[in-house]
Amino acid sequence: MDESSLADAGLRTTLPRRLILNIMENSAQRHLGAEDIYRALHESGEEVGIATVYRVLTQFEQSGIVIRHRFDGDKAYYELNDEEHHDHMVCVECGRVFEFIDDAIEQRQREVASAAGFVLQDHSLCLYGVCEGMQFSEKCSMPKESEPGIYQVEED
Amino acid sequence: MDESSLADAGLRTTLPRRLILNIMENSAQRHLGAEDIYRALHESGEEVGIATVYRVLTQFEQSGIVIRHRFDGDKAYYELNDEEHHDHMVCVECGRVFEFIDDAIEQRQREVASAAGFVLQDHSLCLYGVCEGMQFSEKCSMPKESEPGIYQVEED
DNA sequence: TTTATTGCAAAACCTTTGCATGTAT
DNA sequence: ATACATGCAAAGGTTTTGCAATAAA
Numbered sequence: 618m619d620e621s622s623l624a625d626a627g628l629r630t631t632l633p634r635r636l637i638l639n640i641m642e643n644s645a646q647r648h649l650g651a652e653d654i655y656r657a658l659h660e661s662g663e664e665v666g667i668a669t670v671y672r673v674l675t676q677f678e679q680s681g682i683v684i685r686h687r688f689d690g691d692k693a694y695y696e697l698n699d700e701e702h703h704d705h706m707v708c709v710e711c712g713r714v715f716e717f718i719d720d721a722i723e724q725r726q727r728e729v730a731s732a733a734g735f736v737l738q739d740h741s742l743c744l745y746g747v748c749e750g751m752q753f754s755e756k757c758s759m760p761k762e763s764e765p766g767i768y769q770v771e772e773d
Numbered sequence: 774m775d776e777s778s779l780a781d782a783g784l785r786t787t788l789p790r791r792l793i794l795n796i797m798e799n800s801a802q803r804h805l806g807a808e809d810i811y812r813a814l815h816e817s818g819e820e821v822g823i824a825t826v827y828r829v830l831t832q833f834e835q836s837g838i839v840i841r842h843r844f845d846g847d848k849a850y851y852e853l854n855d856e857e858h859h860d861h862m863v864c865v866e867c868g869r870v871f872e873f874i875d876d877a878i879e880q881r882q883r884e885v886a887s888a889a890g891f892v893l894q895d896h897s898l899c900l901y902g903v904c905e906g907m908q909f910s911e912k913c914s915m916p917k918e919s920e921p922g923i924y925q926v927e928e929d
Numbered sequence: 930t931t932t933a934t935t936g937c938a939a940a941a942c943c944t945t946t947g948c949a950t951g952t953a954t
Numbered sequence: 955a956t957a958c959a960t961g962c963a964a965a966g967g968t969t970t971t972g973c974a975a976t977a978a979a
Contacts, residue, residue: 629933629978651969666936671969673934687843689897691944692968706891719885725878726900733871734905735862741845742898744882749890785953787959807944822961827944829959847969848943 626680633665637673641683641697648686648694648714688714688743704742710751782836789821793829797839797853804842804850804870844870844899860898866907 623630623638640657641649649657651670658665674695677683686694688707694714704722706715722742730737779786779794796813797805805813807826814821830851833839842850844863850870860878862871878898886893 631934631978633935664936668937668970669935675970687845687847689843691843691847706886706889708891709894715889715891717885717889719881722878722881722885725875725881726898729873729875729878730862730900730902733862733873734908735864735871735900735902736908737900737902738865739901740899741901742882743896744886744891744893745895745897746886746891746893752890752892785958787953789960820961824945824962825960831945 633669634673636663648696650692650694706744708748709745710747789825790829792819804852806848806850862900864904865901866903
């Protein structure tokens with residue numbers, strides 16, 4: 618995912634767009650809210666308006682550069698679309714977001730949709746619970762989001 | 774689910790609470806937004822403030838009388854908690870919400886969580902697509918929500 | 930130069946809250 | 955009588971929009 622994705626998406630290569638793309642690529646957190654990005658911009662001295670952040674994120678979503686999530690709260694979270702579909706687990710204690718892939722669930726969803734005559738376009742699955750780290754300590758000790766963190770469960 | 778559920782929940786039996794419970798029990802739509810309920814109240818001549826609607830729905834959720842969903846948009850939808858867990862399919866064309874139960878998916882979620890050391894508390898799964906009715910006509914011809922509409926897919 | 934993009938402030942939208950009044954127990 | 959519930963209006967948080975100024979093509 619480099620800057621050419623902007624051109625590919627039919628978006629002019631502007632400073633705000635390059636900056637936001639950069640932040641999302643280099644953030645320790647894969648899942649960022651608009652306000653997080655706005656804050657990161659200002660912390661690095663870049664004066665980009667919050668309206669622009671929202672507009673850019675919306676354009677990024679429409680062109681497939683990012684995926685917008687709305688886990689459980691009232692604000693949206695954005696993550697780069699790495700073309701590898703995954704679902705999410707959110708720790709209700711520490712708020713951290715984990716990703717996982719499970720082919721059996723994916724397959725089953727297709728069957729459910731098909732059985733109901735539904736043409737499946739998309740889905741969102743989010744598990745809520747307490748992560749391993751928070752079960753035994755105040756501080757979460759699970760791998761950071763910036764580390765490889767996709768759990769692939771073995772098929773039976 | 775009758776009015777005694779209010780007492781069971783430790784909530785005083787007040788007019789607004791009875792009215793809202795009634796609307797949710799008798800609505801053709803199982804999934805209602807706060808505004809929908811507010812409108813229904815006013816259409817039947819009951820003067821209940823929108824703040825009360827929100828407060829009552831929050832209390833209902835906290836006492837397990839209703840379940841709050843936040844499908845994809847920015848507003849919340851509430852449905853009576855019939856004690857039978859199910860997931861949802863939302864038609865992106867007509868907006869109708871369908872319910873389904875799939876034990877294989879439920880089981881697999883437990884396995885995924887467990888494999889990640891996660892203590893699972895809850896989950897939300899929503900499939901998005903085009904319902905059968907909308908594939909062939911302008912008008913959706915799928916069973917109305919008020920009719921029995923839970924799709925139970927056979928296990929393999 | 931032409932068209933898209935930005936910034937600002939204002940508004941839209943859904944939801945929550947403070948406070949005085951009213952109601953259930 | 956007491957504690958809880960309500961209505962109103964005001965405020966909260968997030969996201970969108972109008973419009974004049976600016977920058978990319």
